[in-house]
Amino acid sequence: MTLDEIRDEIREIDQEIIDLIDKRTALASDIAKIKKENDIPVRDMEQNKKVLSRATEMAVESGLDTGRVKKIFETLIEMNIEKQENLMGKGKLP
Numbered sequence: 700m701t702l703d704e705i706r707d708e709i710r711e712i713d714q715e716i717i718d719l720i721d722k723r724t725a726l727a728s729d730i731a732k733i734k735k736e737n738d739i740p741v742r743d744m745e746q747n748k749k750v751l752s753r754a755t756e757m758a759v760e761s762g763l764d765t766g767r768v769k770k771i772f773e774t775l776i777e778m779n780i781e782k783q784e785n786l787m788g789k790g791k792l793p
């Protein structure tokens with residue numbers, strides 16, 4: 700493969716990553732609705748730990764740097780929390 704071909708493949712993978720982040724973050728509206736209805740706090744430290752340790756295990760299985768993967772997932776969780784808080788705060792929920 701040439702460098703340009705490899706870069707094209709990277710661009711396609713980056714698009715897939717963005718689509719998956721969008722799909723994960725979009726779940727925030729369903730979660731926010733359930734949490735609002737049941738008076739459950741947005742931030743759940745126990746669940747955060749579960750998500751982070753699961754991602755770390757997956758990273759180990761794939762031979763990836765666990766510290767860096769953990770940072771990515773911490774960011775994903777914060778994006779989800781931010782979206783839930785925005786939805787709740789701005790009365791965008793039914």
Ligand SMILES: O=C(O)C(=O)C[C@]1(C(=O)O)C=C[C@@H](O)C=C1
Binds near residue numbers: 741742744746750775
């Ligand atoms: O599982 C939840 O309750 C979520 O809101 C999702 C999520 C996540 O992004 O994985 C986000 C915030 C919570 O602190 C825990 C986990």
